[in-house]
Amino acid sequence: MPVQYYIFLSIALFCIGVMGVLMRRNAIIIFMCIELMLNAVNLLLVAFSKMWADAGRVDAAAAQIFVFFIMVVAAAEVAVGLAIIVMVYRNTHSVDINILNRLKN
Amino acid sequence: MSTQQIIFLVLSAIALVSAMGVILSKNPVTSVLCLILTFFTIAGHYVMLNAQFLAVVHIIVYAGAIMVLFLFVIMLMNLNADIEPQKRNWLKYAGAISGGTLLVILVAALRDASMPTLQPGATDIGLIGNLGKTLFNKYVVPFEVSSVLFLSAMVGAVVIGKKED
Numbered sequence: 633m634p635v636q637y638y639i640f641l642s643i644a645l646f647c648i649g650v651m652g653v654l655m656r657r658n659a660i661i662i663f664m665c666i667e668l669m670l671n672a673v674n675l676l677l678v679a680f681s682k683m684w685a686d687a688g689r690v691d692a693a694a695a696q697i698f699v700f701f702i703m704v705v706a707a708a709e710v711a712v713g714l715a716i717i718v719m720v721y722r723n724t725h726s727v728d729i730n731i732l733n734r735l736k737n
Numbered sequence: 738m739s740t741q742q743i744i745f746l747v748l749s750a751i752a753l754v755s756a757m758g759v760i761l762s763k764n765p766v767t768s769v770l771c772l773i774l775t776f777f778t779i780a781g782h783y784v785m786l787n788a789q790f791l792a793v794v795h796i797i798v799y800a801g802a803i804m805v806l807f808l809f810v811i812m813l814m815n816l817n818a819d820i821e822p823q824k825r826n827w828l829k830y831a832g833a834i835s836g837g838t839l840l841v842i843l844v845a846a847l848r849d850a851s852m853p854t855l856q857p858g859a860t861d862i863g864l865i866g867n868l869g870k871t872l873f874n875k876y877v878v879p880f881e882v883s884s885v886l887f888l889s890a891m892v893g894a895v896v897i898g899k900k901e902d
Contacts, residue, residue: 633739640847679855685862700791706803719897
């Protein structure tokens with residue numbers, strides 16, 4: 633199976649995530665779309681890891697280690713980001729991101 | 738068409754449809770459930786790409802921890818109702834057009850690239866012994882740094898989420 637299939641699948645998932653970030657105004661949905669983009673990149677890294685392993689490289693496992701670290705950063709990001717969203721909801725009683733324009737002007 | 742291609746096509750179709758469900762559904766809980774389905778199909782792709790341990794970790798971390806956190810927040814704040822006001826429709830079309838343009842450009846740029854074909858045979862790079870050796874030999878410093886990152890994220894989440902009085 634060509635590795636292009638996986639590249640195109642990752643591109644499609646990533647672009648769906650970009651569309652969600654641009655279209656939706658609910659902060660939680662935007663956050664989930666960021667997770668979707670991170671996962672598209674993870675899938676691409678794993679596909680390239682398999683590609684290099686087929687080519688006989690011994691350090692092909694490094695790509696999977698990268699995926700681990702991306703998961704670590706995503707988990708930390710979700711913990712802090714959801715705390716921020718809860719705090720915003722407590723202050724404004726909404727998670728609409730268009731309310732958060734106080735730094736404008 | 739080989740078995741691997743059939744599995745790939747089925748998993749990809751489910752992943753794309755449920756990813757569209759994430760961004761199109763009105764109810765945030767439905768979005769979370771669609772995203773969990775997407776993560777399970779991505780875990781299936783990991784198994785097919787000889788990353789078995791990564792697939793298990795992916796399910797545990799994403800479907801087990803992160804998505805539960807999302808569900809907690811949504812249900813705790815009672816966001817089930819459709820609170821998203823529907824004015825400014827052109828913003829939606831602009832977002833869709835921008836994302837679609839990115840998709841077209843990336844696909845057009847990579848369509849003619851010559852890439853090797855993945856072999857159907859199994860390799861053992863994704864097994865836990867191999868990954869553990871790589872992690873603790875070459876990447877032990879980033880591993881320790883990530884523990885500091887987790888600690889700071891934990892403290893930061895508690896400090897931010899605390900009610901100031």
